Amino acid sequence: MTEAAVQQKKDIRKLTADQLKDWMVQHSEQGFRAKQVYEWLWKKSARSFDQMTNLSLKTRQLLDAHFDIRPLAVDQQQKSSDGTIKSSFRLYDGNLVEGVLIPALREADQDRMTACVSSQVGCSLTCKFCATGYMERKRNLDASEIYDQVVEVDRQARENFGAPLTNIVYMGMGEPLLNYRNVLDSVERITSPDGLNMSPKRITVSTAGIAKMIKQLGDDGVKFNLALSLHAANDQKRNQIMPINESNTLKALAEALQYFYRKTGTRVTLEYILFYNFNDTLQDAKELWEFTKRVPAKVNIIEYNPIAEATFKNTDPQTLDKFAAFLESKGVIVNVRRSRGKDIDAACGQLAGKDKAA
Incomplete structure (x- = not known):
């Protein structure tokens, strides 16, 4: 991934749970979805949004358009x-x-x-x-x-x-x-x-x-x-x-x-x-x-x-x-x-x- 490409999206794991919830609500998503995403990130160690199978395809695509997960x-x-x-x-x-x-x-x-x-x-x-x-x-x-x-x-x-x-x-x-x-x-x-x-x-x-x-x-x-x-x-x-x-x-x-x-x-x-x-x-x-x-x-x-x-x-x-x-x-x-x-x-x-x- 080039540095320019990385800078276009934010690292989603730098958001707190409250910040993620606020972002989801601002983008017409239900607030409880933030908890599901947070669980995928930190409890299940998801490496991509595609792995978040209890989210709709639309929600996953929205997240992917704005954020990165940057696993080592x-x-x-x-x-x-x-x-x-x-x-x-x-x-x-x-x-x-x-x-x-x-x-x-x-x-x-x-x-x-x-x-x-x-x-x-x-x-x-x-x-x-x-x-x-x-x-x-x-x-x-x-x-x-x-x-x-x-x-x-x-x-x-x-x-x-x-x-x-x-x-x-x-x-x-x-x-x-x-x-x-x-x-x-x-x-x-x-x-x-x-x-x-x-x-x-x-x-x-x-x-x-x-x-x-x-x-x-x-x-x-x-x-x-x-x-x-x-x-x-x-x-x-x-x-x-x-x-x-x-x-x-x-x-x-x-x-x-x-x-x-x-x-x-x-x-x-x-x-x-x-x-x-x-x-x-x-x-x-x-x-x-x-x-x-x-x-x-x-x-x-x-x-x-x-x-x-x-x-x-x-x-x-x-x-x-x-x-x-x-x-x-x-x-x-x-x-x-x-x-x-x-x-x-x-x-x-x-x-x-x-x-x-x-």
Whole structure:
């Protein structure tokens, strides 16, 4: 679809239910038809007006004359040896983003199916260990484009594993809190009874740390989980790998997380990649423990996934065990997250949305 053709019609999924109802009435359609259309768009994930079979042909033609539905399309797909599936999604304007289906590995979690979704095309934060951070940020994703990733990954889960999606993590390409409104709108559509009706407690939004927007999440009383990509509890070290820390210091982040907890009562997750000979000493563990005392949190220790643009290495297993053991000895809840999909560049920090046909 050309850009000129796209501009001739409006994206119908940018209308609220009330706006759609008003439009229908203005065009001599009965108001209740708007509810039917909204259900097709968000509950049944219709990709065209022709699919809306309980509407008359005249009504469908009217909608088609004025509006577009702009679903993303699977451009390429790769399956890892561990079952992880990475998809490259092409958007209506030709841009690419990536999303990942992560099936459970452990038998105890065999019903768990997790979608990792993107919120931006590229990223502006330039984190030194992340492939997306080396890309240009081209634009934010609309709420419907985030929603479409979830719908598609859910379809993949059902087709490949015979089970529906159970969890969603906003940990793909981009910084979710720099696309604040669209991210919250996408969560609303995913969790609404008029949408996918998933529990917000099954959703985790991960941020590199935008203190002002973390406080805004508290003010908005969000029900989903929040994760902070910390990776160093020392401003000097964090500045080196995450330039965003220069304007959002650990002190500012701790205050924002405390505010978020007071407003929502939700314990935060601190994500911490252990880089070899950089942030993996017992002193680093002590600094992380000190940070956890400032805000109720659990810690996810994440295995590093090498990228071509950086020289960081994953720490060795013995160092990781000592690091985790120290935190646990201080009463910190620690989970060690093993990477999935490394053989297809689908693991944490590896998503780059490259057009492999280019």
